[in-house]
Amino acid sequence: MHLPSINGKLEIRMTFGTGVAMEMGDEVFDAIEMEIAIFMRRAEAVRLAGLSGIELDRSAYLLLRYLERKGPVGIKALADELQLDISTASRQTAALESKGYVERMADPQDARVSLLRITDGVPAMLTEVRRSRKEFYAKLLNEWPEEDCRKLGELLGKFNRTAEQRQRRRG
Amino acid sequence: MHLPSINGKLEIRMTFGTGVAMEMGDEVFDAIEMEIAIFMRRAEAVRLAGLSGIELDRSAYLLLRYLERKGPVGIKALADELQLDISTASRQTAALESKGYVERMADPQDARVSLLRITDGVPAMLTEVRRSRKEFYAKLLNEWPEEDCRKLGELLGKFNRTAEQRQRRRG
DNA sequence: ATGTTAAGGTTGTATCATGCAACCGATGAT
DNA sequence: ATCATCGGTTGCATGATACAACCTTAACAT
Numbered sequence: 429m430h431l432p433s434i435n436g437k438l439e440i441r442m443t444f445g446t447g448v449a450m451e452m453g454d455e456v457f458d459a460i461e462m463e464i465a466i467f468m469r470r471a472e473a474v475r476l477a478g479l480s481g482i483e484l485d486r487s488a489y490l491l492l493r494y495l496e497r498k499g500p501v502g503i504k505a506l507a508d509e510l511q512l513d514i515s516t517a518s519r520q521t522a523a524l525e526s527k528g529y530v531e532r533m534a535d536p537q538d539a540r541v542s543l544l545r546i547t548d549g550v551p552a553m554l555t556e557v558r559r560s561r562k563e564f565y566a567k568l569l570n571e572w573p574e575e576d577c578r579k580l581g582e583l584l585g586k587f588n589r590t591a592e593q594r595q596r597r598r599g
Numbered sequence: 600m601h602l603p604s605i606n607g608k609l610e611i612r613m614t615f616g617t618g619v620a621m622e623m624g625d626e627v628f629d630a631i632e633m634e635i636a637i638f639m640r641r642a643e644a645v646r647l648a649g650l651s652g653i654e655l656d657r658s659a660y661l662l663l664r665y666l667e668r669k670g671p672v673g674i675k676a677l678a679d680e681l682q683l684d685i686s687t688a689s690r691q692t693a694a695l696e697s698k699g700y701v702e703r704m705a706d707p708q709d710a711r712v713s714l715l716r717i718t719d720g721v722p723a724m725l726t727e728v729r730r731s732r733k734e735f736y737a738k739l740l741n742e743w744p745e746e747d748c749r750k751l752g753e754l755l756g757k758f759n760r761t762a763e764q765r766q767r768r769r770g
Numbered sequence: 771a772t773g774t775t776a777a778g779g780t781t782g783t784a785t786c787a788t789g790c791a792a793c794c795g796a797t798g799a800t
Numbered sequence: 801a802t803c804a805t806c807g808g809t810t811g812c813a814t815g816a817t818a819c820a821a822c823c824t825t826a827a828c829a830t
Contacts, residue, residue: 453745456745456749457733457734457736457752458729458733458752459749459753459755459756460748460751460755461729461733463755463756463758465660466755466759467758468639469658469681470758470762486639486640487815490637502779503778504779512817513818513819514780515780515781515818516817517779519817522780538777539825539826540777540778540825541777541779541825558632561632561636562632565631565635568761569631569761572761574627576754579750579754580631580754580755581627581628581629581630581634582630583747583750583751584631584635585634586743587634587638587641588638590740591641656786656787657787658787673808674808675808683788685807685808685809686808687788689809690810691787693809709796710795711796711808712806
C-alpha cells in the first residue's frame with residue numbers, strides 16, 4: 429500500500445454483495461470498540477496538554493464555531509445543534525460571555541430568548557485556534573501517508589454524521 | 600454514495616503525486632481537526648447513554664482490561680501504562696476495589712507497592728461488556744460497507760499507536 | 771380575557787475523569 | 801545512619817456533563 433509510484437496511483441476497488449451490510453466479521457468491531465475507548469483517553473490527554481496557546485477548550489471551541497457559522501441563535505437552538513443539555517449550553521455560554529467572547533441581545537420576536545452572538549475578535553481567534561490544532565495534528569501525523577490522513581478525517585466525519593443522525597432519530 | 604446497485608460496486612479513483620508525503624494539503628487537517636473535536640463529544644454522549652447494561656465506565660474498562668492482560672501490577676506501572684496520573688489511577692483502583700473487581704496483595708519484594716489483581720468474575724464481565732459495546736457499534740454502523748468499518752478501526756488504532764509513541768518520547 | 775400548558779433559560783446539586791501538590795512510609799545509595 | 805527517591809494516598813481544583821426545580825414569557829383553548 430502506498431507505493432511510491434512516480435506519476436500517479438490508480439486504485440481499483442470492487443465490492444460484491446447486496447450493497448447492504450451482509451454479516452460483517454466480528455473482528456472488525458473488536459478493533460473499533462477497543463480503539464475508540466483508547467482514542468477517547470488519548471484525546472482527553474491532548475486536551476489537557478493544552479493544544480493551543482489560546483485557552484479555548486473543546487466545548488467552547490465547538491460552541492463558538494457554531495455561532496460563527498449560524499449567526500445569532502438562542503440557547504435552545506444551540507443546545508439542540510450541539511446535542512447538549514440546555515443547562516450545559518447555558519453554563520458554557522455564561523462562561524464565554526464572562527470572557528467577552530459572546531454577547532447577548534434580546535430577541536425582538538420572543539422575550540424569553542436571548543440571542544447569542546460572537547464578539548468581534550472571535551473569528552480571528554477561532555482561525556488561530558484552528559490553525560494551531562491543525563498544526564498539532566500535522567506534526568503528530570507527519571509520518572503518515574497522506575492517504576491515511578485523508579481517510580481518517582473522512583471516516584471520522586462519516587462516523588460523526590452517522591451518530592448524529594441516529595441520536596436525532598431517537599432523542 | 601453507497602448506491603443500492605444490485606450486483607456490486609466498481610470504484611475507480613486516481614491520485615497523482617509522488618506518493619510520499621510531500622507537503623500535504625492543509626484541508627486534510629481541517630477535516631481531522633474538526634472531526635476529532637466532534638468525535639470526542641459524540642463519544643462522550645455515548646458514554647453517558649450507558650453503553651452496556653453492566654455499569655463499567657470507559658476508564659474502569661481500560662484499567663481492568665489492562666490488569667486482565669498484564670497480571671498483577673502496582674499502581675505506578677498501571678498509571679504509566681495507561682498514561683494517567685498516579686493519583687487518578689489510585690482513585691480508580693480504589694473505586695474498583697470497593698466494587699469488588701480488584702484485590703490488592705502485598706508485593707513480597709517491596710512493601711511500598713500493593714499489587715493489583717482482578718477478581719474471579721471480572722474476565723467474564725469484561726467479555727460481556729466487550730460484546731455489548733461491539734454490538735452497539737455494529738448497530739450504529741450497520742449501513743456502512745465493511746471496508747469502511749475495517750479501515751476506521753485500523754486508522755484509529757494507528758492513530759493511537761502514533762500518539763502513544765509520541766507521548767512516551769516526551770513524557 | 772383568563773387560566774392552563776408549554777417553551778426558553780438559569781441555578782442547585784451530583785457525577786465522573788482528571789491533575790497537581792502535599793504528604794506518608796518504605797527503599798536504597800552514600 | 802541519613803537523606804533523597806519512589807510508590808501510593810488524599811485534599812483541592814477544574815471541566816464537562818446531566819437532571820430536576822424553578823422562573824418568566826408565550827401560546828392556546830375555552
